[in-house]
Amino acid sequence: MLSEWAAAHERGVVVAGPMWDGDRWAEAVAAFCRASGWPLLAEPCSQLRRELDGVVVTDHHDLLLRTAWADAEPPDAVLRIGGAPTCKPLRLWIERHRPAFAFVDPASTWTDASFSVSLHLTIGPEAVTDVARTLLSPDSGWAQRWADADARAAAAVDGLLDAEPLLEASVARQLGRSLPAGHALYVSNSMPVRDVDSYLRARAEPLAVHANRGASGIDGVISAATGVAASGTPTTVLVGDLAFRHDLGGLVGAFDTVPATHGGSGDLDLTVVVVDNGGGTIFSFLPAYGVIDSEAFERLLTTPPGRSSSQLASGLAAAMGFEHLHIGSCDELHALLAAPGSNRGVRVITIDIDADANRDQHRRLADAVAAAVRGAESRSQ
Incomplete structure (x- = not known):
């Protein structure tokens, strides 16, 4: 079922929420991302915010998903593994665009406050690996656009943080x-x-x-x-x-x-x-x-x-x-x-x-990332 669902969608993202046993999923998630050509939006508590060969792992999707770039790059599908993500902009982005949504949920928690899930699966990492073997990665440039945007975001963040006091x-x-x-x-x-x-x-x-x-x-x-x-x-x-x-x-x-x-x-x-x-x-x-x-x-x-x-x-x-x-x-x-x-x-x-400086810096970081990816949406069409 997951194999047919994934094959029907070219522009998808894999979302990894909090997991104490995320290490157990790393190989399967990486295989799926490579085979599908989808980027991985992993929060650190998933244990999957790590470098994975051949996978676009975003570092700053929290900031990217607040920008016009993200709304110009809506996903066709979302595959979520793990608990409900901490990132509020991610939830709002999914709610705005309502992509097909598959939730791999072996513990049957069904945490879905937005009522976005359209396919609920109680499978383990071995089944996800098996699905990856059936997919052919499309040459659409979708994952590369995410990689480029995330790199722009990282440069904007570093440029600001490296020049300012510790906050x-x-x-x-x-x-x-x-x-x-x-x-x-x-x-x-x-x-x-x-x-x-x-x-x-x-x-x-x-x-x-x-x-x-x-x-x-x-x-x-x-x-x-x-x-x-x-x-x-x-x-x-x-x-x-x-x-x-x-x-x-x-x-x-x-x-x-x-x-x-x-x-x-x-x-x-x-x-x-x-x-x-x-x-x-x-x-x-x-x-x-x-x-x-x-x-x-x-x-x-x-x-x-x-x-x-x-x-x-x-x-x-x-x-x-x-x-x-x-x-x-x-x-x-x-x-x-x-x-x-x-x-x-x-x-x-x-x-x-300094609370005031800290609040102001958070605002300017979001603005800097938005400016860094501004215009990229028109070049990706």
Whole structure:
């Protein structure tokens, strides 16, 4: 059934949503993309935002799908594997164009808030590989147009971020550049998971990326990351200042790491990266910002802490014996993340973020990508 469905559509995309077992799907998804000529729009939590031979893996589809270029390149079909994607522009793009939509859903979750699915399949990666063997890749230039647009987007993003101070987008990009092979990245809900989706790029060395999507908001993120680190995997967790405060107990859990004599791995290798933007600034990206009274907005939605995360982390470090570092540049962040280490315990890295500058930079990044691909839609017709 999937074979006939895919063969009937030339301009399709493969969407990979959150999957804890995405590694198991990598070979099958790559084979399908090569055989169909479809690009792969994979969020990092799918475990498929990685370099795959012969596959166009987009790094910046979150930004591309906000542009006129994307609406001039509507898909005939979408094949989704995994959970509901984090990327809102992707959902809206699919809703606008209503392509044929196949959902490979072996767990029978049927997560489809937009009611877009037209073909629901409970098959595994072996069946997807079998389908790939029946397809002939069309020479339409469809995947190459996506590759060219994504390259333009990457150049626009780099041009802006390389010239400006360290803000949230640069932190997300740097995590992908600097974390060593064999490392795990845990990302908080709110802005961290969205920034990682927008700015973390495909790597030759796979990076395990985890998040509590749809489970508990910003609660328990450090505790969950501590659990990953307790398995023996060096782990970095990216949180905002409110998520940091919501799970200070997770640092106690890290402090009380199960010793090796009880089946643990001894000291953890856990790095907590805290971007301190002065409260829940994700709400400032919503339409309500600038419309309702600013004082009420800050009191009810931003909930700014009384003291900085750096002050809090410094006091906790003195009390609990972990390392605290306060930084302000990509070079400093790279040096800390890329340095080899084993069972080095717990580190907390705090980064002060100007919320107004950060919001403005996100807007300008979207504008820069739109400008970079402007006109490309007319050349592709």
